[in-house]
Structure formats: C-alpha cells, structure tokens
Amino acid sequence: MSRVGAVALNTFREAVRDRVLYNLVFFALVMIAASILVGQVSIGIEEMVIVTLGLSAISVIGLLIAVFIGVGLVSKEMDKRTLYALLAKPVRRWEFLLGKFGGLVLTLTVNTLAMAAGLFLALKLVKSSAEILEGSVFVAVYFILLKLALVVALALLFSCFTTPLLSILYTAGLYIAGLFVMEMRNYQSETMSPALQSILRWLSYLLPNFENFDVMAAAAHGRAIPGALIAQNTAYAAVYCAVLLAAAAAIFTKRNLK
Amino acid sequence: MSAGRSTALLCAVLLLGFLGVWKLQHAIDAQLAATHQEQDDLVLRSGPMLKAMSLEYAPLAADLYWTRVVQYYGNKQATRQTNIELLWPLLDVTTTLDPNLLVAYRFGAVFLSERPPLGAGEPERAIELLRRGIRANPEYWRFYEDLGFVYYFHLKDYSKAADAFLEGSKRPGAMIWMKVVAARISEKGETLETSAILWSEIYNSTNDPSIKKNAKTHLQLLRARADCAQLNSIAAEYEERTGRHLRTMRELVNAGLLPAPPVDPEGYAYTFDSEGKAQINPASPLFKEQSIQQKTF
C-alpha cells in the first residue's frame, strides 16, 4: 500500500508544480468574488446567485482539471517513457494505476476545498436572510467531488489504451450522456421498437448517472439534503470507480509498452 | 533611437490610442442609440430546450434569466415603452429552468396582469404561471394569495378568487387574513376594504422595489376613491341642506363641513368635475395613474 501512496503523492506533487492549476483555481475564486457583485444586480436572489455561480465555477473548473489531467495520467507517462524505469521496480501495474487515481483525486479535493472556502467566505459577507443552509452547500460541494472522482476514473480508463484527444472526447461524451440518463430511461415513443426501448433502458442503468450528484437547486433554495442520499451517492461513486479501475487495471496489466 | 525615446513614444501611442478608442466608442454608442429600434430579442424561447442545454447548471441559467427579466422590465418603464410582450416568455424560461425561483412567480403575478404600460396586460398568463408555481411549490401559501388577487382584481372572478384565498389559508404559515378575505369576497365581491387589505399585504410582504411602488400607487388610488366617495356624500348632504350646487371645495370649508381643503395622498387638492362629483386634481400624478387603471367612478 505504501507503494500506491508513493505514486499518489508524486502525482499530487506533479499537479502542484503545474502553474495551470493555480490559474484555474484563481479564476474560480474570481468568479466567486464576482458573484457578490452580480447578486447585487438582481433583486431577491443575492445569496442564490453566489451559491449557483460559485457551485458552477467549482464544478466547471474541477471538470476541466479532472478531464485534461486525467486523460494524460497513463498515456503521458507512456509517451514520455517516464514509466519505464518505474515499472522495473517491484511495483505492480495496478498499484501504479491506483496511485495515479489517488493522486489526482487528492489534487481535486484540495482544489475543491480551496474554492469552497472562497464560496463560504462570500456567503458570510453577504449574509442577509438566512435562507441558505450552509450544510446543503457543503453537501453540494461534496457531491461535486464524488462526480469528479468518477470522471477521473473514466479518463484514467481511456488513458490506458487510447490517445489523449480521443480520451477527452469519450470522457466528455460519457459525462454529458450521464446527465440525461433519466430522459433516456423514461423515453417513450411509438416509432421505436420495444427491443430498442429496452436497450435504451438498460443503457440508462449502465451509464454513469451524473444526475445523482446534481443538488445545486436544493443548495440554492436552502433545502436540506437527505442523509440517505449522501450515503447512497458515496456508495455509487465508490462502486462505479472500483469497476472502472478494475477494467483499467485489466487492460493496463496486459499492455505492451512501446 | 535611444531606449528612453522609444519608451516615451510607446507611451504616447498607447495613450492616444486609448483616447481615440474611447472617443470613437462614444460616437458609436450615440449612433446606435439613434438607430436603435425596439431590439427586444429572445431567440430561444423553449424552456425545456434551454434546460437541456444548460446541463446541470440550470439554476445558474435561471438566475441569469431572472436578471434579464428585471432589466427588461426596468428598461421598459424607464423608456416609457408600452409593449411588454417579452415578459411572459422570459418568465416562462426562468421558471422552467428553476421551478423554485419564488420571486419570479410573484413578479409575474403582478406585472403580467397589470395593464400596459405598467405590465403586459395578460392576466391569464399570470394565472398559468402561478398554477405552475403552485405545482412546483405546493406548500407556499403566497402563490394562492397572488392567484386569488389576479382573479379578484384583474379578472373579476370572485368565486375563483375566494376559492384561491381559502385554499391558500390552509397552507403552512398562511396568515389569518386569508380566510377572512376569502369569506368577505364570497359575501360581498369587490369592496374597497378588501382591495386595500390585499394591496397592503403585497406592499408589506415584498422586497422588490417595482412591486412595492406599484402597490403603493394602488393603495393611494384606493385612498383617493374612498376620499372622493366620502366627499360626494358630504356634498350631497350640503346640497340637500342648502339646495345649492357645489363648484369648489372652498365652499364646503366655508360651510364648516371640512376643516381644510382636502388633499389626495400626493398632496393635491381634490376638485369637482363638470358633473359636480369629487375627483382627483388633474394636476396630481394620481390623476394619470388613475386613467391608466381606467377605473370609473
């Protein structure tokens, strides 16, 4: 396990030393600061704007980091051959993968928490009516993190066998598809054969359901988020990530390096 | 060229450049304002499509559209334009993107139903919006208040109005007057007292300055109506007593029936119209508001 930890910490170190990351996080913080101003323009929704704009910024920046760094996690090491010396050490390939995954998730956690701190600060500054439940906002941030972990697992899987560009397309495509899973499941049409409709239903269960993690509306309107949902989403993310990582490990373990 | 001189030259170029850009922008703005017709544009009107396009950021998009509603309405009022036809589509999109954006429904309830230039003059749309709001937020009693209000004030459908107030009175947090008003409307239909209660409620319960201003105007008009009714009865009494036809308020004051010439809430003295009935002074701003409301009395 310490080998996994070593790879994870090194991946984290690589991200920390990458200037682009700081710029992205800084951008998100600027957005949150701007939200205070935007809130003043609209009547009756000052805090709502801060919450929605803040959560959106955190989500978008997090997704950018997760996708763009995620798709390079393995392919970059293979292309640049930094992997060669490492794999000659007594470390298993799945340990390497798990370490890469852990490192990027750790990076995302730190970044997300930093941006969330900015968000809570902004909320504190604009304290008018106590309609927003801080707990719900925090849960929303946590769900964003779960979602990001799932995206990283997807990107990592593709990184094991295809080029970065294709990995980005596949990952982004699956993410967007995952937002419309409910529509897919409930899709009724007379023009479609029942076989096709049941395939669509099956697909809707198979695809990663990113709608589960969307609680921005609840956080913005001060509604409490049920504890059961928190537990279920955590389990869903954990299980789905495990499946993806297992697939990645299976592919990567058999892979001949150049 | 020496380093110092080229730096100075660079600074000069930058300064002049920005000055030029600034001046040009003013000219362009003036030009556009002159040729600018009603550029109301709402290209995408499909709420569901916009919701799909905004992926998981629908609440943020709702906030942005709500901002647009406020600006659109404010702009119309400021430039005194009378067609507020985009209000409904904008509110439609906003509430589809975020069905829980309560302020949007309340705003729509007031300004969709008010006659132009104050509003869009579409009370049926207001009803539709409120019904949607109730579906998404069934426990929010204020929507029933707004619903009842539109039926009572703009559609003059007193039985539906009473139903709405009654239904709303059962919701958590509903104030007691809802029940009272429901009963009163069933009984008497439209009365000055009921209207005053309703407009006061709206005035007190909102933070939106447009809504507040509108409610205040209505309350002032109600006040003026009540005043005029009272003045008419005093005048009738006077005529009965003296047999003389009144021309000015002064005569009532001289006869000792009034302590001073009565003024409307804006401070303008009431006058008598050609038929001898009390009316708001044509010089008063309320006169204009009243004609907009097209109330007859």
Added chain:
Amino acid sequence: MATAAIEIENLTKDYPFGFLHLKKKTSLEGLTMSVEDGEVFGFLGPNGAGKSTTIKLLVGLIFPSAGTARILGKSISDISMHADIGYLPEQPYFYDYLTAAELLDYFARFHDLPGQERKVRVDRMLKKVGLETARKIQLRKYSKGMLQRVGLAQAILHDPKVVILDEPMSGLDPVGRREVRDIILELKQAGKTVLFSTHILSDAEMLCDRVGVIVGGKLRGVGAPDEIVGMKAQAMEILFEYEGAAAGLQCLLSKATQTGKRYHLQVAEGDLYATLQQLGSAGAKILSVTQVKATLEEYFMHLVEADRAQAQAIEVSGK
C-alpha cells in the same frame, strides 16, 4: 550446480501490424542464452536487431509471445524479482519537475527502504555519479549526460545483484563514456552481474567477459570477444618516423602508407624483428608496433551484410 544469474530459453516476440493486425513482425526469435553470476555480458547488434526488445522482455515492460526467462531463479513474470534487479532504460527520461534528489528518493520508496536509509543511499549515489552539486536542480534543466547519470544512479541505488543497462553509453561524450565504463567495472568488482546493450564495439571489447551478437532478431554468436571472432594476429603494423632516403629502405617505404614523416607499414609476424632491425639501423624512429587482427567490427559488419542479403532474397522471392 549454481543457476545462472539470467537464463533465457526460446524467448520470442512478435508484433502484429498492418490492416486488422493480420501480419506479424518478429523482432526476437527463439533467443536461448544465459548470463553467469558476476559476469559482464554485452549485447551487440545494429539498431532494431532486438537488443532493446530482449531487455524490455526481461524487465517486464513487454510480454513474450513464446519462451521463458528467469533472473536469479525467478520467472520474469514474478514481480518480486524486480527487487534484485536494476534497470536503465534507453534514452532515459524522467519526471522533469522533480530534482535529482527527489527522483532518487521517490524510486527508493519502491524498494522498501526506510527514511533514513533512503537519505543515506541517495546521497551516496549522487556522489558516485557526480551529481552532488546538481541535486537540487529540476531534471528539466539537465543535459543528456546528466540524465544518463541519474538513470544509472536509480538503477543501482538499491544495490541489486543484477544490473541491466540499455545503451548506457549512447549520446555521451568521451568523458561521460569513461565514467560509465568505470562504474560498470566497479560493479563487476563488487561481484554484480551486468548485462548491457550497445552498438559501440570497442566498449564491448573492453568491458565484457562475454558478448552476444544479435542481428535481425536472432542470436548469431555468444562467447568471449576474441573467441567469437576466432582470430589470431594476422600481421603486425609498425608506425615509424623517417626522414632520410636510404636506398635499402625504398622497397619497404613503397609498401607503407605515408603521412608527412610518418609511415604505417604492415609486415607478417615472422618478419617483424628483421624489419625492425632494418629500420633501426637506417635511423628510423620506431613509434609503435601493434597487432592487426580482424576485429569484432568486421565480424559484425559481415553478419549484418549477410542478414540484409537474406532479407532481400526473401523479399524478391515472395514469402
């Protein structure tokens, strides 16, 4: 009987290519050989011959299509074997955002070395490869030679019994090559087994106990450097300086190659002393006497030519 440090049996690697991956390119065919404990073994061959392929197979970066291999008695698919081997990749490239010290420390963690021990070893290694002063500089600023040295350092950091180096001398200047040679000799003296690949023949001749020559994916010969060539001295070459014009020497001088005052003259071994006497009495200054033998290089070139001819013949005839 002690098992050899590295035992390879019928190791084969095919690469599918072409449309739908139907065709196969064999980059290594039926390699069978062994490397004894404590010996320095050189893999020789032109580019693309299969040297790197063999090494990558041994180290687990690619997987064999057929055949097996064992290092220190353990199969190459056994990950625990990696604890006893050190590997330097060809044209190494490391995480350029790390410093040398950080990189070595990172790799050291995979060998279960505790914190203090790691620090000691990292310092020792950096000193050994001469990177002490550059230890805090990020690798992205390193020259090729410096990267090669870091690579060596990470290969021997954990004191492995078997060290495998892929083209350790490539891209180095003469000073760098000398340093690497010295390190390899040090390893030999410490009793390690060293396997390295190169296409620089003189290095192989100088360092190796045995060499293996691979051309076209096949092993062509294994043995001690001069054994493999099976050469005896064919002739002797005399290098001398002469400014005179003695009549008796004209015959010799005409057979020699001349550059200014210097002459290279080849004579049969048996005639050596007589010629030297002749030159000496004529007043020529003898600078050196060397053996002329068919070198590894000639043997090598001969093999490459033969292989190329064969490949062309196959192409012409169809499969």
